[in-house]
Structure formats: structure tokens, C-alpha cells
Amino acid sequence: MAVNKNSNGYTFLFSTVMVVVVGAALAITSQSLKPLQTKNDADKKRIDILGAIQVKATRENAAQMFDQYVVERVAINYNGDVLNTKSGAIDATDKNDPFNVDIQKEYRADVKKIVKESGKNQEEMAKRLAAAPVSFPLFKCNKDGEVLYVIPVVGTGLWGPIWGYVALKDDKQTIYGAKFDHKTETPGLGAEIKESFFQEKFENKTLNTSSETVFSVVKGGAPTNEHSVDGITGGTVTSKGVDEMINRTLKVYIKYFESVNNQRAQR
Amino acid sequence: MSEVQEAIVEKKSEPLFSKKNRKLISDPLNDSNPITVQVLGICSALAITVQVQQAVIMSLSVLFVLIGGNIIISLMRNGIPDRIRIIVQLVIVAALVIIVNEVLKAFLPDISEKLSVFVGLIITNCIIMGRLEAFALANKPGPSFLDAIGNGLGYAWILLAVSVVREIFGSGAISFPGMGQVKFLPEGWFIGNGGFYENNNMMILPPMALVVVGVIIWIQRSRNTKLIESH
Numbered sequence: 001m002a003v004n005k006n007s008n009g010y011t012f013l014f015s016t017v018m019v020v021v022v023g024a025a026l027a028i029t030s031q032s033l034k035p036l037q038t039k040n041d042a043d044k045k046r047i048d049i050l051g052a053i054q055v056k057a058t059r060e061n062a063a064q065m066f067d068q069y070v071v072e073r074v075a076i077n078y079n080g081d082v083l084n085t086k087s088g089a090i091d092a093t094d095k096n097d098p099f100n101v102d103i104q105k106e107y108r109a110d111v112k113k114i115v116k117e118s119g120k121n122q123e124e125m126a127k128r129l130a131a132a133p134v135s136f137p138l139f140k141c142n143k144d145g146e147v148l149y150v151i152p153v154v155g156t157g158l159w160g161p162i163w164g165y166v167a168l169k170d171d172k173q174t175i176y177g178a179k180f181d182h183k184t185e186t187p188g189l190g191a192e193i194k195e196s197f198f199q200e201k202f203e204n205k206t207l208n209t210s211s212e213t214v215f216s217v218v219k220g221g222a223p224t225n226e227h228s229v230d231g232i233t234g235g236t237v238t239s240k241g242v243d244e245m246i247n248r249t250l251k252v253y254i255k256y257f258e259s260v261n262n263q264r265a266q267r
Numbered sequence: 268m269s270e271v272q273e274a275i276v277e278k279k280s281e282p283l284f285s286k287k288n289r290k291l292i293s294d295p296l297n298d299s300n301p302i303t304v305q306v307l308g309i310c311s312a313l314a315i316t317v318q319v320q321q322a323v324i325m326s327l328s329v330l331f332v333l334i335g336g337n338i339i340i341s342l343m344r345n346g347i348p349d350r351i352r353i354i355v356q357l358v359i360v361a362a363l364v365i366i367v368n369e370v371l372k373a374f375l376p377d378i379s380e381k382l383s384v385f386v387g388l389i390i391t392n393c394i395i396m397g398r399l400e401a402f403a404l405a406n407k408p409g410p411s412f413l414d415a416i417g418n419g420l421g422y423a424w425i426l427l428a429v430s431v432v433r434e435i436f437g438s439g440a441i442s443f444p445g446m447g448q449v450k451f452l453p454e455g456w457f458i459g460n461g462g463f464y465e466n467n468n469m470m471i472l473p474p475m476a477l478v479v480v481g482v483i484i485w486i487q488r489s490r491n492t493k494l495i496e497s498h
Contacts, residue, residue, distance in 0.1 A: 005349065006348060006349060006350065014346065014348055014351070015351060022358055022362045025362060025366075029366050029369050033372070036373035037376075040372065040376040041376075044376065059376070059377075183383065
């Protein structure tokens with residue numbers, strides 16, 4: 001071959017062909033595996049939601065168990081007004097379905113910045129969050145005749161995102177169960193929020209609906225009361241992240257629960 | 268000139284499993300082990316050896332990327348412009364790794380979640396780029412394939428050895444892909460149940476992986492004295 005492999009023309013040609021071939025191969029792989037991946041993500045979400053009401057599901061029976069326990073899916077806005085209500089089968093393509101609201105994406109896009117910039121200024125944060133395009137899903141469950149409310153929460157730990165689900169009892173104040181997960185917290189320290197010993201501490205604690213601080217995760221070892229739990233020793237930043245996300249998110253739902261109660265009282 | 272010479276060499280070419288080619292597989296398992304001798308790919312060896320099943324999946328992923336990369340680069344070796352060869356290698360490796368990641372996400376979501384960023388980090392695993400640059404770029408696909416298997420297995424057995432030690436002492440169990448964690452110690456042995464045994468939490472933390480790798484290197488060198496450098 002008389003091609004000069006070191007010429008600019010050849011190098012350009014080679015790179016162009018390579019990029020096109022590799023790009024096409026990746027696009028085909030990604031597209032053909034997408035349906036499976038979406039299903040896996042949705043199943044994981046169902047397992048986590050069920051985990052908050054202490055129902056153990058597996059990937060195989062997640063969809064069926066979810067339909068069995070979760071009776072209604074509601075999306076509300078920051079002021080606690082209902083945006084959408086759905087029940088029955090989940091349509092994965094329906095963007096209005098509260099189940100399909102990607103709160104982690106919303107958090108990354110808007111909420112995170114607002115929280116960071118507002119700092120301790122609660123008023124400013126409330127004003128800006130109300131204006132932001134975020135919605136808050138709520139899952140009404142029925143477990144053995146008991147009505148439970150599962151609230152997804154999302155926030156930031158030390159290294160990356162943390163998230164979880166908090167289940168409230170029928171009185172909308174007592175925590176039935178909580179489930180947290182993280183992406184990259186330190187194993188043995190912050191990552192412990194994933195462990196049952198930490199999550200069990202939340203059970204039967206109550207929300208302080210009349211106060212600015214709805215619920216708190218206090219520094220490891222400090223005394224706790226009915227509105228707080230012990231944080232993780234050595235995982236202070238992650239514990240604070242849990243505290244922040246629970247407070248910020250649950251406040252919105254308390255507004256919703258109040259308006260529901262008021263409507264009932266008026267009737 | 269090279270074409271003629273190559274043709275001659277090709278005619279004389281040896282069978283795939285000649286003595287020299289067999290060494291391509293056996294050497295990396297011991298004398299030139301990528302982790303313990305060349306000290307490449309250490310980062311993933313430290314990070315994902317908490318559980319055996321993660322180590323198995325990681326090893327298989329690295330093996331796949333290494334074999335794929337070695338063969339592709341070896342096939343393309345006469346066409347790759349010298350000036351951009353590292354970029355070409357990187358693109359091939361990155362593409363293979365993304366494919367592995369996507370496949371894991373689709374078929375083994377739980378394990379993919381545990382491996383998280385480390386699958387992506389296979390791209391930066393020095394073993395892979397090292398083999399592509401040092402071997403595949405100058406050899407035919409056959410030997411390159413064997414070289415990939417050898418190095419992949421050399422990486423895999425260290426990972427397995429480390430993860431077995433860490434999981435047994437750290438969690439009192441061994442996990443196999445598809446079976447979950449198998450606890451083989453009787454529950455009564457654990458201190459929480461009034462027994463005498465407690466899991467060593469330090470085993471789960473990354474520094475202990477380094478210590479375990481160190482111990483393996485020590486044992487290997489005491490048995491294979493030619494690895495000991497003279498100072």
C-alpha cells in the first residue's frame with residue numbers, strides 16, 4: 001500500500017471513520033438495551049417504596065406487589081396543591097404519572113442550587129422553590145388495612161446524592177418506616193444510612209408539624225426526643241444531608257396534609 | 268519491504284498453542300502478574316474486593332474488555348496512524364467499557380449498582396492500555412488473544428484471592444454471582460448471639476485490601492525468588 005500513514009489526510013480519515021463506526025455501535029447497544037434498563041430502574045423504585053412500608057419485594061414480584069399495596073399516586077406542588085392523581089397500572093410513558101416524576105433529576109436541575117444559594121434563609125428558599133418547576137410525588141399505600149403515605153426525599157451527602165423514602169402512618173405525623181440510599185458515601189461512615197440500624201431509629205418518631213424544624217437528625221451521641229434521631233458518628237455531613245432533605249421535603253407534604261384535613265373539616 | 272518479510276514470517280508462523288504462546292497465558296499468572304508484579308490495576312483491586320461476586324463480575328468485565336481491545340487493536344495495528352494510536356486505543360477501550368456497563372445495567376442491575384463507577388473506571392485500568400500498547404499493537408490477533416486471556420486471568424485470580432479473604436473476615440460469608448451471600452458460620456458463633464466471633468469491619472475498608480495484596484506479593488516473592496530485585 002502506498003498510503004502514507006503519517007499524513008494528515010490519512011489521520012483525519014482514520015479518525016472520522018473510527019468515530020462514526022464506534023458511535024453507531026454504541027448507539028445501537030444503548031437503544032436496544034434501553035427498555036430493559038428502564039424497567040430495572042422502575043422496579044428498583046418500586047422495591048424502595050415498598051421497603052419504606054416494610055414490605056420486602058424482589059425484582060421478580062416488584063410490579064405485582066406494588067400494585068397490591070400502593071393504592072393511589074399523587075403529585076403535589078410546593079404549596080401543597082394537588083397536580084395529579086393516578087391509580088391502577090403505571091404507564092411508563094405517561095409523564096404526568098407521579099410515579100414517573102424523576103425527583104432526583106429535578107433536584108439536580110433546580111432544587112440543589114436553590115438550597116445551596118439560600119443557605120439558612122428559609123424565606124428566600126421557600127419563595128424560590130415555589131417558583132421552580134418541581135413536583136412532589138406521594139404514594140398512598142394500604143398495608144393490612146392501614147393507610148400509609150410514602151414520601152420520596154432527595155438531597156446531598158458528603159460526596160454525592162443521597163435519597164430515600166419516608167413512610168408516614170395514617171395520622172400523617174408518625175413515621176412508619178424510612179429507607180435511605182446513597183451513591184458514593186464513605187463505606188462504614190456516611191454509607192451507614194443505608195443500614196437497617198439507622199433506618200430503624202426513625203420508626204415511631206413523630207414530625208413536629210408546628211415548628212420550623214419538622215424533624216432533625218442530631219449529631220451522633222447527642223440526646224434525642226420524639227422529633228429527632230441520632231445521626232451517624234463519623235458521618236456528620238451525610239447525617240446533616242439526611243436532616244436537610246427530610247426537613248425541606250416533608251414541610252411541603254405537611255402543607256398538603258393540612259389542606260386535606262381542612263377540606264374534610266369544611267364538609 | 269515489510270510485506271515480503273511478513274509473508275515469510277507468516278508462513279513459518281507457529282501453532283496457536285506453541286510453547287512460546289502458552290507462556291503468554293502462564294506468565295501473567297505468576298512471573299509477570301499485572302497486579303502483584305507490575306502493580307497495575309491496583310485501584311480497582313482495592314475498591315471492589317469487598318465481596319467475591321463483585322470481584323467475579325469485575326474480573327469478567329475486565330477480561331472481556333481486554334480480549335476485545337487486544338483483538339481489535341491487533342487487527343487494526345497496520346492501519347492505525349502512529350501519532351494518534353493512544354487516542355485510538357482509548358476510544359476502543361471506552362466503547363467496549365460502555366457496552367459492558369450497559370449490558371450489566373440491563374441484565375445484572377443489582378451488581379451494576381454495587382460496582383457503580385468502577386466499571387466505568389475500567390477505561391483507566393492501566394492493565395488494558397498497557398497490554399494494547401505493549402502487545403496488541405505489535406502482534407497478530409492470535410497471540411494478542413492469548414495475552415489478553417493471560418493478563419485477564421492474572422488480574423482475576425488476585426482479585427478473587429483478595430475478595431475471598433476480605434469477605435470471609437469482613438462479613439463472615441462468601442457471595443457467588445446469582446446466589447447472594449452464603450453465610451457459612453453458624454449464627455451462634457457471632458458475638459451478637461453470645462458467641463466468640465465478630466466480623467472485622469476493617470477488612471471491608473480499602474486499606475486492608477492493600478495489606479492483603481501486600482501479603483500475596485510477599486508469599487509470591489518468597490516462593491518465586493527470581494522476582495526479588497537485587498539492590
